Amino acid sequence: MQEEHPQIDLYINTGNDEQNTAIDALEVELVVKNTLQAAGIMQSVMLTLLITDDDTIRDMNNNYRQQDKPTDVLSFPLLDKPLVQAPIDQLWMTQEDEEAETQVAKKASTPVFVTPPELLTNLGDIVISWPAVLRQAAAAGHSPTFELLYLIAHGVLHLIGYDDRNEAGYSAMVHIQQAALEAMGQKA
Numbered sequence: 001m002q003e004e005h006p007q008i009d010l011y012i013n014t015g016n017d018e019q020n021t022a023i024d025a026l027e028v029e030l031v032v033k034n035t036l037q038a039a040g041i042m043q044s045v046m047l048t049l050l051i052t053d054d055d056t057i058r059d060m061n062n063n064y065r066q067q068d069k070p071t072d073v074l075s076f077p078l079l080d081k082p083l084v085q086a087p088i089d090q091l092w093m094t095q096e097d098e099e100a101e102t103q104v105a106k107k108a109s110t111p112v113f114v115t116p117p118e119l120l121t122n123l124g125d126i127v128i129s130w131p132a133v134l135r136q137a138a139a140a141g142h143s144p145t146f147e148l149l150y151l152i153a154h155g156v157l158h159l160i161g162y163d164d165r166n167e168a169g170y171s172a173m174v175h176i177q178q179a180a181l182e183a184m185g186q187k188a
Contacts, residue, residue, distance in 0.1 A: 006032045007046035007120055014130040015053055023051055023130075026145060027184060028152060034180035035153040039084050041160055046120040049152065050127045057129040072132035073151045075158035078124040082161020090172045092163040126155030142188045149186055153177040 008029055012020045028049065036045065054070035062068040064076070082091045128151050137147035157173050164170040181187070 006036065006044070008032060009046070009048040011048070011050045011052075013050075013052050013056075019130065023148065026148065028149075030184055031149045031152050031180055032156055034183045035156045035176065036160070038176045038179045038183070039086075039157065039160060039162075041083060044120045045123050047123040047156070047159060048125040049155075050125065051130050051148075052127060054129050054131045057127055057132070060127055070129055070132060072129055072136060073155050074127040075155045076125040076127075077159045077161075078122050079159070079161070083121070083123070084157075084161040086162065086172065087168065089166060090163065090169040091161045092158075093161065123156070123159040126152065126159065128152065128155065140188065146181065146186050146188055149181055149184070150177055150188075153180045 006029060010024065010028060012023050014020055014023065032047070036042075057074060058068065058070040060074055061071050064074070077092075082093050084091070128148065133144050133147045133151065137144040140147070154173060154177055157176060158164075162169055162173050162176075164173050
């Protein structure tokens, strides 16, 4: 079982000092820890979380995904392959990717770098739009706190390898997100 909380570099810029303080007081580390545990990840990890405005996330979405529109959450995994053990149809690595990686590994003369167990594995970055959190919470009829924690769990799952582009991945992610939040007493 994961002894320590994950290390999270949290950057908040909602444009409102009161909202920044309220978000900073949330149990962000706990939702990340619960999400990782629900997905079977027990090693020590770190990640960066940026909570920002629609303009910033739209710029990032345009730069990295060529979609010139704001979105609710973006994830930027640093891992070369998924950390989570799950069926291939739930992951961002396809069967072809896995086969190509195996072929490259067989041909490579140098070993693949593995993070020593005593060091933190850097999962990557999550960016969340605070205005999207407020809009989506209002539309769904639940609190902004629940929506934010749900999106953080969603981003963490993307960092460790899950993909929601198909029904199998989407269903797995929703199930894990709900379990992580229910473990905290959070319900929609």
